[in-house]
Amino acid sequence: GAVVSQHPSRVICKSGTSVKIECRSLDFQATTMFWYRQFPKQSLMLMATSNEGSKATYEQGVEKDKFLINHASLTLSTLTVTSAHPEDSSFYICSARRLGPGNTEAFFGQGTRLTVV
């Protein structure tokens, strides 16, 4: 079946540094990928929609200059958390949905647990 791979799975960084998270669709092309954030005991919150070859679409309240998204190919989207602060510590998950007839499943990356110290 389709697989979405996310890397790294865990990262600890110092406050003020930037962190890049990669999301790859391994056996299908994804013109659109999604980035979610999940704080402890809360649900996934959509941060932005990554569009191949064009600008990402950000949800209200998400700073586009802080969370840089690049979707340079049909199988890769990256999320860069710039100038990270402790409040950015969270679980970040990407997803992609393989288009097709009927209710098609969304596949999720394994998630990246970011800790900013």
Next chain:
Amino acid sequence: RKEVEQDPGPFNVPEGATVAFNCTYSNSASQSFFWYRQDCRKEPKLLMSVYSSGNEDGRFTAQLNRASQYISLLIRDSKLSDSATYLCVVNPYNNNDMRFGAGTRLTVKP
């Protein structure tokens, strides 16, 4: 009003019990509906899609009520391994996007 609303629980049930979760959605034009399961510190995984006619997969039954804009998940004969958070997911705009409910935490106890 949130796009997708769920009772966060927690639901604590004994093994063998039957438990039901409901979820309401705000966009009447929503096209696709799913139940996902998320284990602690893991990514969500598809449990089942929800079809207009209702569907069953073993001990799990999902139903959709478009008139009232809710979907449900019924788990029969609960197992310890069913303990997880169950996420109601709606595709509101007939595109790739999916919106999540807050999730319902289920704990099945011996």
